[in-house]
Amino acid sequence: DAKTTQPTSMDCAEGRAANLPCNHSTISGNEYVYWYRQIHSQGPQYIIHGLKNNETNEMASLIITEDRKSSTLILPHATLRDTAVYYCIVSLVNNAGNMLTFGGGTRLMVKP
Amino acid sequence: DAGITQSPRHKVTETGTPVTLRCHQTENHRYMYWYRQDPGHGLRLIHYSYGVKDTDKGEVSDGYSVSRSKTEDFLLTLESATSSQTSVYFCAISAVHPGQGGSPLHFGNGTRLTVT
Numbered sequence: 001d002a003k004t005t006q007p008t009s010m011d012c013a014e015g016r017a018a019n020l021p022c023n024h025s026t027i028s029g030n031e032y033v034y035w036y037r038q039i040h041s042q043g044p045q046y047i048i049h050g051l052k053n054n055e056t057n058e059m060a061s062l063i064i065t066e067d068r069k070s071s072t073l074i075l076p077h078a079t080l081r082d083t084a085v086y087y088c089i090v091s092l093v094n095n096a097g098n099m100l101t102f103g104g105g106t107r108l109m110v111k112p
Numbered sequence: 113d114a115g116i117t118q119s120p121r122h123k124v125t126e127t128g129t130p131v132t133l134r135c136h137q138t139e140n141h142r143y144m145y146w147y148r149q150d151p152g153h154g155l156r157l158i159h160y161s162y163g164v165k166d167t168d169k170g171e172v173s174d175g176y177s178v179s180r181s182k183t184e185d186f187l188l189t190l191e192s193a194t195s196s197q198t199s200v201y202f203c204a205i206s207a208v209h210p211g212q213g214g215s216p217l218h219f220g221n222g223t224r225l226t227v228t
Contacts, residue, residue, distance in 0.1 A: 034216060043221045044219045
């Protein structure tokens with residue numbers, strides 16, 4: 001099963017880009033990278049996902065390295081409301097077909 | 113945001129009483145899931161459903177049962193609540209099986225359950 005490694009916490013200044021890294025060196029060729037975030041006391045919110053190519057939507061951009069062993073979620077202009085825990089997940093099921101759990105994630109603090 | 117409504121949002125109950133949590137979706141998605149979230153454990157899957165009357169166990173299913181009689185509703189029942197089931201419960205939905213890739217889950221806003 002592909003596992004991910006994320007920094008425990010990060011700070012970002014309001015209005016600046018927030019770049020959240022994720023390592024997934026054991027990713028398989030057909031496994032997607034998903035990013036979610038969770039704001040205190042709310043449900044996890046889907047942000048973006050990708051397989052090989054970089055992706056962009058209204059919330060963020062996802063940059064996946066060519067070897068697919070790591071990725072970066074970019075929030076181009078962070079606001080205070082982006083303060084949350086960000087989860088990087090590779091594949092949503094493991095080889096046994098069981099749903100993967102969400103790990104610890106990165107706690108992003110956007111500061112004025 | 114995906115149309116997912118969980119009810120109730122908050123519930124306090126006593127040990128040994130039955131409790132049912134409801135998840136209602138308006139997206140007509142086939143797959144529905146129940147997770148619990150506890151400090152230090154992340155999100156753990158309790159049960160999931162892959163269609164009306166089709167359900168399967170997740171990682172932490174003991175003490176829980178589910179039912180899905182309609183596409184839009186997925187019920188989670190604690191037959192006899194225990195203090196260890198105090199948690200925040202999240203419902204999620206997806207259009208296709210997440211193992212197919214490229215199919216994100218969308219979550220509701222949770223039910224905070226306290227068992228005293």
